Amino acid sequence: MxxxxxxxxxxxxxxxxxxxxxxxxxxxxxxxxxxxxxxxxxxxxxxxxxxxxxxxxxxxxxxxxxxxxxxxxxxxxxxxxxxxxxxxxxxxxxxxxxxxxxxxxxxxxxxxxxxxxxxxxxxxxxxxxxxxxxxxxxxxxxxxxxLNIPDPSEFEQHPPALPAMVAYVGDVTIARGAVAMAELAASMPDFRFLIVGRVDADVRSRMESIAPDNLELAGRRPHAEAWTMISGALAGLSLLQPLPAYREAVATKLWEYCAAGIPPVGSDLPGQSRFLEKLSSDLIVRDMNEARSVLERLAGDRSWSEELRSRSRQLAEEEWERHRPDLAVQRVFAPRPMTRRRGDSSPK
Structure with a gap:
């Protein structure tokens, strides 16, 4: 029932x-x-x-x-x-x-x-x-x-796009690394930076003033469309700033990048670092120089890039099977007898 x-x-x-x-x-x-x-x-x-x-x-x-x-x-x-x-x-x-x-x-x-x-x-x-x-x-x-672990079967995998594309999916705020991403884009003119997510006008203006040429702010899109847009990205960014709410956080996008076979690159916060160490400690960055270095290595070292893409997808598949968030939700909402007040009608 x-x-x-x-x-x-x-x-x-x-x-x-x-x-x-x-x-x-x-x-x-x-x-x-x-x-x-x-x-x-x-x-x-x-x-x-x-x-x-x-x-x-x-x-x-x-x-x-x-x-x-x-x-x-x-x-x-x-x-x-x-x-x-x-x-x-x-x-x-x-x-x-x-x-x-x-x-x-x-x-x-x-x-x-x-x-x-x-x-x-x-x-x-x-x-x-x-x-x-x-x-x-x-x-x-x-x-x-x-857990915010997506079913990897929802995501298609594609080979890295050319020219090299670096991606971000999610709300675009200063606390979530908006300025850091813009500054990184400005320092890497040969790379395309595609940012998909809701962004306020003042943040958009600030980012575009920093990196007017190779930074694309696509705005918020339906989930499936967003991930189709960034398929083939060289890396996915999660440059959370060191705020109390983010110190232990593992952003959903990290799991989603992995499910799509996109190596995630994240700031050095305890929660993210523990996650990224499962793939490679080299994906943990402390400043813009380290972020630029790892992106350049991913673009130049095809063997390392392919290894990380495979390892990312494997991690997502293993953790999905281990935790099965779908079964957890289904258990909580499993049909059960309802107690009703006398004279109450059924929900409609």
Whole structure:
């Protein structure tokens, strides 16, 4: 028996890779699942959208809901408890640590916001029916770890493109290495740098002023299209800056680069470094000179490049089989008897 499941978000776009992987896992298990992205501009719009999301839970539009945004966690889970809707929260990062890297939060308020984020997370895990986390370091006693490892069969492999192309997929921000990537492109005029992802106008202007000739900012694209665009890339970049939220992070794009057979090159942060050491410590870079050196070596040493491409794909395949995030999601949302209030109708 299948159940209706809604993935409700007010902060992610409908093409978000993690949410769409959850959607595919549920549909593959025969569940009636869909994504509703209630996105709006600015803080006021996000509040209105959160209220709309709570309304969908209250009206019992599904047997179960997945909530991936912290502003939905507590209230959404409480409404679900009251209305007999199974609620599952999906914790993507350490929100308390992430507060320190949010430029829009005034410096004096960051400790207060961090404390609230910590409390919100702890309360939500108690009131939700279940919780998913994106990394082991986020897990609590009752958490279900669902790593951001994609199914390698989703990705096609292509030989390196000519001229040499260096790629990045994901949101483009200063904290995620926007300026570092632009400066790297400017120092390597014979290489093409293709950046696919959402980028604010001020960041775009700054990057294009640094590297106007060989840097292409393609904007946000659907997941499959983005990875088709960068197929054949010499390397995939993840130049995260040393902020508290990123120190232990393993960016999803690292797994995706590997699944596509693209060697990842990343900044020297503990989480990324542990990942990259599985392939080669030479892929860990501490500054622009080291980044330029490893890219030039990948372009000039075909044997090393092919070895890393093969090793990257193999790592993705092995880790997918080891962790099987699809089975973890399917277990959490497996159909189960529902308790209903007298007179309640079925979700519709």
């Amino acid at each position: 299948s159940e209706s499941i809604l993935i409700l978000t007010t902060a992610h776009w409908e093409g978000d890779p993690r949410l769409n992987r959850h959607l595919a896992y549920l549909k593959n298990a025969g569940q009636d699942a869909s994504i509703i992205a209630l996105t709006g501009d600015g803080g006021t719009g996000r509040i209105r959208n959160a209220i709309s999301a709570f309304g969908l839970i209250w009206r019992r539009r599904a047997h179960a809901v997945l909530l991936p945004d912290p502003e939905l966690f507590v209230v959404g889970s409480l409404i679900g408890r009251f209305r007999g809707v199974r609620t599952v929260i999906d914790v993507h990062e350490d929100y308390a640590r992430a507060a320190s890297g949010r430029d829009w939060i005034p410096t004096l308020l960051k400790p207060l916001v961090a404390a609230f984020a910590w409390l919100n997370d702890r309360v939500a895990r108690r009131v939700a029916h279940a919780n998913l986390v994106a990394a082991p370091e986020l897990a609590g006693r009752t958490s279900n770890v669902v």
